[in-house]
Amino acid sequence: MLQIAGIALITTFLALAIKEHKPNFAFLLVLFAGTGIFLFLVDQVQKIISMIESLASSANVNSMYIKTILKIIGIAYIAEFSAQISKDAGLGSMASKVELAGKILILALAVPILTALVETIITMIPSN
Structure with a gap:
């Protein structure tokens, strides 16, 4: 977590310093750093998915339900990430x-x- 926080803080300070002179470059810097953080976490997400699938298998839960729930979680995270990028670019309507x-x-x-x-x-429910 310290690495992620460090990258985020450095990126924030650099973006603020660059923003006045090169706003497009500052946005690209934030975009690349955010994508880098996201990719850094992919390994952790894979471990979590494996643990959930293992637990579901042990509990004899239908794998279709687990896959659907994991897709829902993935959509939520991707939508949130994309919306935040759009907001960073000043495109609140696109984020919505x-x-x-x-x-x-x-x-x-x-x-x-x-x-x-x-x-x-x-x-x-018992039927009469």
Whole structure:
């Protein structure tokens, strides 16, 4: 975490210093540093995904549900990252559209899980 914080602070100070003279370069610097931090964390994310899949396998949970939940989490993180980049560029309206697209995609992926949940609840309710 100290490495990430160090990169972020150095990038922030450099971007602030450069921003007055070369705002486009400052934005690119922030974009590359943010992408670098994101790529630095990919290994950690892979470890987390492996642990979740292992736990799901041990609990005999349908892998389709786990894959769907992992996709939902991925969409949320990617949408947030993209929206923050858009906000950094001063494009708040684009950031809002990215966030909306992420929410719609998450909802579309969640429908089968919600359907299975409702069906399970219905089967548990005793019929007269």
